[in-house]
Amino acid sequence: MALLLSTFLVQQFFWAAAVQFDAYFEEAAVKNNASWAKEESEIQQKLQKLESKFKKKPNIIYILSDDIGFGELGWQGGGKHRGTPGPGLDDMAYQGMRFWSSYSEPSCTPSRVAIMTGRHPVRTGLTTVLWPGQVDGLSPEEVTIAEVLSAKGYHTAMWGKWHMGEEPEHAPENQGFDYAYYGLFNGAPDLWPDGYEMTAETPNSHRSQFLDFPGIEGYKEATGIDLSVSAYVARKGQERKAIEGLAGRPGPKRQEVFEEESIAQILKYVKEKAKDPKPFFIYWATYCQQLQGVSSHFNDPHVDHLNAQASMMAAHSSYVTRLLDTLKEEQIAENTLVVWMSDNGPMYAFYPNSGYSWLRGGKGQVLEGGVRTPSMAWWPGMILANQEPVDLLHITDLYTTAARLGGALDAIPEDRVVDGVDQLPLLLLGEGHGRRKKIFFYSGEQLGALRHGDIKAHFQPGASGGLPKMEAYNVRRDPGEKYGQFYPYLWTVTPIMNDVKAHKRMIQKFPHRGTVEQPKSCAK
DSSP: OHHHHHHHHHHIIIIITOOOBOHHHHHHHHHTHHHHHHHHHHHHHHHHHHHHHHSSOOEEEEEEESSOOTTOSGGGTOGGGGTOOOHHHHHHHHHSEEESSEEOOSSHHHHHHHHHHSSOHHHHTOOSOOOTTOOOOOOTTSOOHHHHHHTTTOEEEEEEEOOSOSSGGGSGGGTTOSEEEEESSOSGGGTHHHHHHTSSSSOOOSOOSSOSOOOHHHHHHHHOOOOSOOEEEEETTSOOEEOOSGGGSOSTTHHHHHHHHHHHHHHHHHHHHTTOSSOEEEEEEOOTTSSOOOGGGTTSTTOOTTOHHHHHHHHHHHHHHHHHHHHHHTTOGGGEEEEEEESSOOOGGGTTSSOOOSSSOOTTOOSHHHHBOOEEEEOTTTSOSSBOOOOOEETTHHHHHHHHHTTOGGGSOSSSOBOOOOOHHHHHHOTTOOSOOEEEEEETTEEEEEEETTEEEEEOOSOOTTSOOEEEEETTTOTTOOOOBSGGGGGGHHHHHHHHHHHHHHHHHSOOSOOOOSOOOOOO
16 A cells, blocks of 8 residues: 555656656656655655644745856865855855755856756757847746746745846746846946946056956947846836846946845845745845955955955855854744755856866866856755765756745646756755756757766767767766776767667657847847
């Protein structure tokens, strides 16, 4: 009888919900049906006990940081040892689960698409990093995690770097969020005016990070692109309003002021919703680290003064500590899952004002340094402290995990592939219970690599006389990808090619939404 119930549970969560997963996961679900059924029974007991105590589904907070590489945080060997102290982030990691095999997309807009939709960006048609003046954005036909959770009664709110389109149809208040305090662009445009102002009125021998920018007004006159408003505040169903003051206009202090206002609002929101009969979902896409620093943390112990982002790391760490402390004070920590993750590896273009990674590669690449990033999960009473599993985690998994946690898998449309897998078994049962064994890595529209267990194959362009054009690494033994080889891994060719073929067959069955051929412009 117990086995029948367990089998029913696994079918309930994976098949009755009718979520269309990629081919490899469908195969894994069938292969592991018996063991996963046992896990589902245990997980359900934990969740039902929690819901009986709090009388509602768990709250969910996702914190997406920016350009923070593998090894940047103290628990991965960085922190104060690299001049980027984040003691609060380290505390969070040791109080919960630290992921050493966590992966993002290779750049900022794609990772935001992935966490919001649970899909590789190539499936959505939005594959490129967006710049001011483009009218491309997240399609309204995509169903975000905010929309999925809203359908089940969650309050939804976001703060931070949206970076998935400037037009109203792309904006968070029209993509499922009840409230949004957000910036349109990445961090670079915040420093464009500085390059103009440094030499606008007096000679200056110091070099700006950005050259020949004509100033905000000059740029608008020359291109039609208006940077004077770079951030908005909005509520669902209402017209958005430009954020006034330093937080809403590009400049050297914008991110500092924006982040300070964000954490103040987030703490207030948590306190207001703590006793609400409905749960909440917060998406905090922090500007840590996007080139700028925070003056109030500039002289914190161990902060590298040549790296402005180091003081931003110190500030962000303190903000996260305040958030976790507030959850405890409001007595809702046990009913709140908090996941922190970086959106991609470091951008070295402005080194030493940059992040860092111990791994080869950086932002924009599918090498480990570009896509393997730090992440951790915190959930007192539900996630045992001081765990460091080797199980694979991908940024798309956060989508499906949140949907499962919120009882909202049936709100995910059936007419598209969802790449994210439910990782509640890993969170609640620990190492060895992760549901992911493979990850496809896209560079724009091209499949660039595949991690299959410990083996990662990089696919290379060009002819090879009939041989597969690929290079393989054992990234457990060689996480820096220093010793790529082909012939010693000939035994991987067939299983890897079979994975790719099955993946492509699913694409034929569920075609990509479209591709962005050339950047369009909203210049008026």
